[in-house]
Amino acid sequence: MEKEQLKQQLKEQIIQFLNLTSVKPADIKDDEPLFGEGLGLDSIDSIELIVLLSREYGITIQDPKEGRKILVDINTMADYIILHQTK
Template identity: 65%
Template sequence: MIISTEETKKGLTYNIMEALKQQLKEQIIEALNLQDTKPSDIDDNAPLFGEGLGLDSIDSLELMVLLERNYKIKVEDPREGRKILQSVQSMAEFIQSKQVA
């Protein structure tokens, strides 16, 4: 079976993305001390704030610390932070965009 290089690339990106999201979920649980939550409980696209995990603005600051410590990404503007921290998916996409850049 022949797999095009394009597809291999896609698959790799896919796997990296999945691994990143898994890692993020574990880091979020640890950073915010979400004791009774397992990574599998967090849906990629579920909102982290308000309804979803019930996080608040202090948690959003803690998540910005997480990004800075673990991924060397600094979010200066809290308004920008809100967009990035919408969900695990949006966080992962942001991290990847920064790392590619």
């Protein structure tokens, strides 16, 4: 899968998994922080994103510090998936 396709798919999955009914994929910028001032996700959402990575891409994140480095923005998540995907 191309990186651009993967980023679009990630945006759609984040909206679906986190039930962000008022957000559209176009609202999420590739380099916008997912947590804090950006998309405004919280620690509960980070757990959901870790589950999403495991279920959809076969990526297991054990260390919360590693998770914080991966779940920065769409670009970072896509790069990590491309390097580590097992499904």
